[in-house]
Amino acid sequence: MASKKFLYINRRPPHGSIYAHESLEVVLIGAAFEQDVTLAFIDDGVYQLMQNQDTGGVGLKNFAPTFRALGDYDVNQIYVEQESLELRGLSKDDLIPLTYEDEDDDWAEKDSIHVVSSAELADIIEQQDVILNF
Amino acid sequence: MASKKFLYINRRPPHGSIYAHESLEVVLIGAAFEQDVTLAFIDDGVYQLMQNQDTGGVGLKNFAPTFRALGDYDVNQIYVEQESLELRGLSKDDLIPLTYEDEDDDWAEKDSIHVVSSAELADIIEQQDVILNF
């Protein structure tokens, strides 16, 4: 079966609702299907990647550490919209560092997260076959 | 039992979700309790009162005509925020006319809807005992 390009667009903050958490479950399951996977974090979706999330006090499951596993699942095309970060007073340093080992470059550790402009993101959206928005 | 002042704040549009519809059900049930009832329509809540809603094509229940019955239930303090109407390009003429018969004025038919400023509405909110927001 031909491989398709899947794009997961994440626009919701974590914890206030389960969409972000259940979206990540789709990405993890989808990784087993050997399709080409891209993740985009836009609007409040950028909050999903915030460092130091501690859900002990609210008693919710903290799924943020699971993002670190994405590299092992060959999910390493992760785009964060620059405009969304800026509006929220955030920068890439506020986000969980996500990396992968590049098998085509002697397993060098590389950054999975790319902060991109709206225009670049618009191009990425146009290149997909299947778009899922949670 | 002492009478309390109940305020129902309606901020959601109809049909896209059931909140507006189920909110009206609360108001109708609440009317039987002989409390002092006020309704406020703010933000997208003003759309609940739009004339000529026809839900035949979407197959949803059209509850808008039920607003006309509110006068008979002695629910006649209905406030619509002017700013919310203006932002949406609407005026009072776009809304369903709601009236009641004033028993203190020889059953004269009077207007239940009052278009008010944000400042007036802020005062109304402060005068309540119980506030329900749907």
Next chain:
Amino acid sequence: MKFAILVNEGPYTHQASDSAYHFTEALLRAGHEIVRVFFYHDGVNNGTRLSVPPQDDRNISERWSALAQQHDVELILCVAAAQRRGLLDDDEAKRAGKDSNNIAEGFQISGLGQLIDAGIQADRLIAFGD
């Protein structure tokens, strides 16, 4: 002080039920009286006994049931909202000719009047929702 709590969203999907639960626990810690917890809109879905969350996650329905039992808290599901969404007790199921019911221990089905009554009885009514 007497409190009434309104929960407008179902379990897991929105944080509303969690926030309401933690607030209710804090009310009990502070010695306040709880007139009633009223579940409306999708909030009625909190009353299912068929939920099977992952083992490392909280069980929202059971947690409410336990609170009801331990502190004698009244948990009411709005009947009209519950019927629409498929939450039935034994009586409702029989009346509707359904072959089973799915309501959890400690929850009761009643009318919207219980919400208004809660607003009248309580010193404070607080709503949690989407």
Next chain:
Amino acid sequence: MKFAILVNEGPYTHQASDSAYHFTEALLRAGHEIVRVFFYHDGVNNGTRLSVPPQDDRNISERWSALAQQHDVELILCVAAAQRRGLLDDDEAKRAGKDSNNIAEGFQISGLGQLIDAGIQADRLIAFGD
């Protein structure tokens, strides 16, 4: 053309399930093939057989069931989402030690892989939600 449909919200609360239903009907009218309707998040609540809507209102679950039967449309509830929210078929109920199940005719419970598979199989995937 082959279509897959994703429904992310439960019946009645959001218009998503209604929109998805009318869209699916129109797909069938136009002679398109439906790979699968996948219900995720609160969408799994569409699969209840215990819903008792007012007599003058649509019955959303039954409507989906009828579509499945008449047009052989596959209706899948995500198992993890369904377990959390208390939607169980006979097998799931037994495995979890629950005394009853509540899934409607024509709906099946399966894994999230069915959503990915639908995306791969279909020419178009369309999502309805909040």
Next chain:
Amino acid sequence: MSVLHIVNKSPYERHSLDTCLRLAKPDSAILLIEDGIYAVQQNSATSSKMQQALSNHPVYALQPDLEARGVNPDNMIDGISLVDYDGFVKLTTEYDRLQSWL
């Protein structure tokens, strides 16, 4: 053909339409359904935004959703086309990918 962007949120309560317009490439189309319908109203706080969108995108609105909300077609911004559910299906076949801004 490119992407059909579907917006189902009121432009006054959510930012979905803004994000859609920021990320939609020229020639991709926009379909307003459910509460997204309210973006069609002329002389509103949304109308200049929509007029600009119309210079880059075909814009459609789902007629049954418009009727349900009592929005008068005469008050629609010029250039927006109405479709019914059959027209909605047709659009989804004419564009390669569908993006629902949920």
Next chain:
Amino acid sequence: MSVLHIVNKSPYERHSLDTCLRLAKPDSAILLIEDGIYAVQQNSATSSKMQQALSNHPVYALQPDLEARGVNPDNMIDGISLVDYDGFVKLTTEYDRLQSWL
């Protein structure tokens, strides 16, 4: 005392906070919970709005919700007070009426 306004929505996706600030009388208080927490961040598109709000209202934020979201208390706008669930209960007794901007 007057009204405790409770906001649980992100200021970037919904307009609840704007409506709350438009309709809250001076001296009424504002409590940010759940996704409302994101309004506390300094140097953001929301901060000038919140700074203005602080000149008219006591503003509180629910600490467990802040921690869940990884928002650093050091990056909070000056003048916002943190409360836990017990403090939340205390606030609801100190104000006469509660208004949740759902």
